[in-house]
Amino acid sequence: MIGVAGLVDPVTTFAAPVQINQNPETKVENSKWADGSRLIVSVSMQFEAGGQPDNAESPFPRNMEKGYVDLPSSTWYEYGYKEGIPRMLDNWDQLGIKVTSHMVGTAVLKNPALAKEIVDRGHEAAAHGMSWNSQYNLSYEDEKKFIKDGVDAIKKTTGFNPVGYNANWLRRGENTLKILQELGFKYHIDDLSRDEPFIIKVNNKDFVVVPYSIRCNDIVLIEGKNFSVDQFINQVKAEFDQLYKESANKRRQLSISFHDRIGGTPQMVKVTADLIKYMQSHKGVSFKRKDEIAEMTYRDRTVVRE
Template identity: 50%
Template sequence: MMTDADFWPNGARLAVSFSLMFEAGGQPLSGAEGIIPEPIAPGTIDLPTNAYFAYGYYEGIPRLLDLFDKYRVKMSSFMVGQAVDANPDIAREIVRRGHEAAAHGRVWANSYQLSREEEKRFIADSVESIARATGQTAIGWNAYWMRSSVHILETLQELGFLYQIDEPSRDEPFITRLNSRDFVTVPYTFHMNDIVAFPEAGWNAAAYEQALRDEFDQLYDEGSVRRRMMVISLHDRVSGHPARVRSLERFLSYVTGKPDVWFARKDDIARYVLERRNTTPVLERGSPYGSGLAGPC
């Protein structure tokens, strides 16, 4: 059994971790998912949708960075390599303000249909783009819509990654034993993803804020007896709009008034649980997710 001190640093009872997806500039010129319901002819450059993405680097990311600074929150930014190449100053500013630069692929597209070597190159390219712009080597991975190939853990381990987030089965991190070494999953939550839960057409500020508070309150209560983590996923072109930032600010004002909350980058979460392997669920490679566990429940 874990003691309170084992859950998170300094006796915190809940880790709250923000992800910021830096995808603006990495999307295809035609066929990217935007906000205009009318389809465009295949192969035609979609001017308004590309402008919608551009909002992410012109307005969204700067506004969100200012919000995080105001509340002293550090987060992990999953960056598409092509987006970083197009806007290296934005990537550098994210890192300069103390946030993590993590990898999100060469372009905003899936990789699960690639061969293992092609997928490995697809991931490595984004790492190289991030390193060129920021000097930081990415050790965290997020795939397009969470879908990587079945070889992904071995590939990430070979590339020097420490963790991935493409797994929604838990409200706490866990370890996979792989090639006699440990690899961390810092799980994802679809329902706290701004694109999935509250798209532009269905935006309801009051419902969004209530969902954030309810998620926090439930996990905060559970955090008195077990390790709990709240994950909130934001996109540069979605949550960076003024109304959404105001909703996030009201949520941050609420949770920063609570004691014993750790606002954590995901690389820090991964390192913390690796240092406390005896208090972390461990999954042997080859077992299905959610079963075959060795270690504490």
């Protein structure tokens, strides 16, 4: 692992000076995106910390005796709303991009001022369930209430009406999409099958899928596989380089995911800024919220339909 990490120095990789384009929607020949972008990058910022149950998964060994609370693990989550999201918000502002924040209802209610600040800074608030509980095993009515309660928490706290949905660990149930359509959602992200948005039929109506990725996800790579920051960034950079090449002839979307207590650490924010500046140096690269991507997809008659 040390040998792999030493192959590329992220400092020198992204050392070339770049111009941060605040409106990078430059028309590109052969663009497959309706707005003329060559490649669209979609950044997710999960707002989950504070809504986790006792003894939730963490970097600490799961060896607590029953009946006791893992207090150090709780402080790891607290970092997400005390340091992580505020640091990421400043980073997005400095880079001139807007992101989609998938918000757990209980986390929003615990830190309402932070949730509102995310929206006030121009980012999208998307629903992420009322709590960390699974929903795929709920009855139709219980799952509908679970989703709606999360939406209501976001609307009451931020004034933003969520139109996008992300289930806990992407594990939606057989009824989830029907419920989302009934509740007025426009898209969901719990799908890994493509590198571009597409339209499906739900309740005989169009519904957009803005695909997600676990290949460019800090909780999978940093926490799950113990990647160092340079390994994480080099993997995402490789994904970007290939998709940018393909985007000369195909509609391509790059998805990157950051979690409050992981992506908001100083080291991650630093290398993320370097990476995004590298992407912004490429002609026709746009950064968009997922609700913007969904809206474009609905209007585009050339998108993939399943």
